[in-house]
Amino acid sequence: xxxxxxxxxxxxxxxxxxxxxxxxxxxxxxxxxxxxxxxxxxxxxxxxxxxxxxxxxxxxxxxxxxxxxxxxxxxxxxxxxxxxxxxxxxxxxxxxxxxxxxxxxxxxxxxxxxxxxxxxxxxxxxxxxxxxxxxxxxxxxxxxxxxxxxxxxxxxxxxxxxxxxxxxxxxxxxxxxxxxxxxxxxxxxxxxxxxxxxxxxxxxxxxxxxxxxxxxxxxxxxxxxxxxxxxxxxxxxxxxxxxxxxxxxxxxxxxxxx
Amino acid sequence: xxxxxxxxxxxxxxxxxxxxxxxxxxxxxxxxxxxxxxxxxxxxxxxxxxxxxxxxxxxxxxxxxxxxxxxxxxxxxxxxxxxxxxxxxxxxxxxxxxxxxxxxxxxxxxxxxxxxxxxxxxxxxxxxxxxxxxxxxxxxxxxxxxxxxxxxxxx
Ligand SMILES: Cc1cc2nc3c(=O)[nH]c(=O)nc-3n(C[C@H](O)[C@H](O)[C@H](O)COP(=O)(O)OP(=O)(O)OC[C@H]3O[C@@H](n4cnc5c(N)ncnc54)[C@H](O)[C@@H]3O)c2cc1C
Ligand code: FES
Ligand code: FES
Numbered sequence: 001x002x003x004x005x006x007x008x009x010x011x012x013x014x015x016x017x018x019x020x021x022x023x024x025x026x027x028x029x030x031x032x033x034x035x036x037x038x039x040x041x042x043x044x045x046x047x048x049x050x051x052x053x054x055x056x057x058x059x060x061x062x063x064x065x066x067x068x069x070x071x072x073x074x075x076x077x078x079x080x081x082x083x084x085x086x087x088x089x090x091x092x093x094x095x096x097x098x099x100x101x102x103x104x105x106x107x108x109x110x111x112x113x114x115x116x117x118x119x120x121x122x123x124x125x126x127x128x129x130x131x132x133x134x135x136x137x138x139x140x141x142x143x144x145x146x147x148x149x150x151x152x153x154x155x156x157x158x159x160x161x162x163x164x165x166x167x168x169x170x171x172x173x174x175x176x177x178x179x180x181x182x183x184x185x186x187x188x189x190x191x192x193x194x195x196x197x198x199x200x201x202x203x204x205x206x207x208x209x210x211x212x213x214x215x216x217x218x219x220x221x222x223x224x225x226x227x228x229x230x231x232x233x234x235x236x237x238x239x240x241x242x243x244x245x246x247x248x249x250x251x252x253x254x255x256x257x258x
Numbered sequence: 259x260x261x262x263x264x265x266x267x268x269x270x271x272x273x274x275x276x277x278x279x280x281x282x283x284x285x286x287x288x289x290x291x292x293x294x295x296x297x298x299x300x301x302x303x304x305x306x307x308x309x310x311x312x313x314x315x316x317x318x319x320x321x322x323x324x325x326x327x328x329x330x331x332x333x334x335x336x337x338x339x340x341x342x343x344x345x346x347x348x349x350x351x352x353x354x355x356x357x358x359x360x361x362x363x364x365x366x367x368x369x370x371x372x373x374x375x376x377x378x379x380x381x382x383x384x385x386x387x388x389x390x391x392x393x394x395x396x397x398x399x400x401x402x403x404x405x406x407x408x409x410x411x412x413x
Pocket of ligand 2: 295296297298299300301302303304305306307316317318319
């Protein structure tokens with residue numbers, strides 16, 4: 001790992017200022033960034049830790065809207081009693097990763113096999129940054145890419161709790177990431193089904209399943225559907241066809257456990 | 259170089275580090291606390307597990323400067339004051355919870371974090387908790403047994 005300057009501001013404004021210098025990068029829990037820097041796949045000259053910003057940590061509920069601070073750890077979300085979202089957070093990686101890793105870091109990274117993106121897309125959550133609010137549908141922009149600007153910080157994520165939700169993850173046992181994962185949520189604007197770990201385009205909605213479930217919310221409603229393996233990830237852990245099949249199986253399991 | 263200060267096993271310590279100095283390197287190289295092992299250095303194996311503010315973390319995946327001002331516990335802090343083995347360590351010895359011993363510091367720190375939160379974990383809870391701790395000697399059954407024995411010894 002190349003050396004860098006380390007700073008730990010205590011407000012969002014200070015962090016934004018620190019990030020304005022060239023080659024500066026935000027540091028959340030470091031559970032993705034530090035391994036990436038060790039491999040010299042990233043070499044920022046300045047790391048701006050966001051974990052000293054008190055306003056970015058913790059979970060709150062106000063007027064029926066849940067807000068998770070961008071620097072809230074997976075362990076804290078797991079303990080927050082947020083139903084399927086807490087269950088999801090409690091199954092990310094392992095306990096040590098959950099004690100450091102943050103929701104903001106996971107979303108900014110947008111790993112195609114990460115868990116949180118499925119929840120955020122299915123819940124129709126809002127990603128709050130230091131200067132705007134981004135709808136989940138406008139945030140993810142393909143594998144490892146988001147519509148965040150250079151130096152923009154995710155300060156919070158907010159959503160209206162769904163009336164029912166479930167996340168089903170078929171775990172890749174070595175990495176603990178999702179070989180494929182499906183989040184189903186019954187929201188005020190209908191049923192939403194989001195899929196991670198499967199597509200080369202990254203997290204996405206399975207709208208055909210949503211249509212079927214809006215008419216008949218049951219695992220049987222998906223029985224007649226099939227998912228095309230075109231554009232699905234194929235690697236040593238599973239073929240495109242295998243992942244396509246998992247999407248349907250996991251969606252059915254998620255509906256059944258809603 | 260920057261000065262870093264923290265409490266390690268109840269003692270105030272400080273030293274000069276670079277931005278990139280890992281907590282594991284600070285413990286091992288600066289403080290000569292070599293009980294914290296570095297197995298993979300890629301965040302996978304958990305041999306480097308320590309506690310920061312009472313929570314288990316992989317010290318190879320945390321910067322020393324991120325622990326500035328913090329409270330760190332390592333395997334060296336797990337023994338009793340007189341140097342005899344602490345309850346969890348003694349349970350590992352008694353129940354053959356170690357073979358080569360390389361993963362053991364991380365296993366003991368993981369076990370102690372679990373038992374602090376959950377004084378009587380089920381076997382399934384213990385195994386889920388050890389998701390990030392790999393034993394190359396694959397002695398998982400006896401590691402689980404040791405943690406169960408430590409749980410009953412502590413209760
Ligand atoms: C062994 C292991 C197992 C794992 N298993 C899983 C798993 O099962 N499922 C899963 O989803 N993930 C898994 N992860 C990844 C983990 O969830 C990371 O914590 C997460 O991907 C990144 O969060 P972080 O806070 O550590 O971010 P960092 O590593 O600090 O940063 C990641 C990226 O996000 C940027 N960033 C960080 N915070 C913000 C912010 N608030 N605003 C804007 N940009 C920001 C950084 O600049 C960097 O580019 C695993 C990681 C490890 C090491
Ligand atoms: S040495 Fe830190 S996880 Fe393996
Ligand atoms: S005892 Fe040898 S690695 Fe676990």
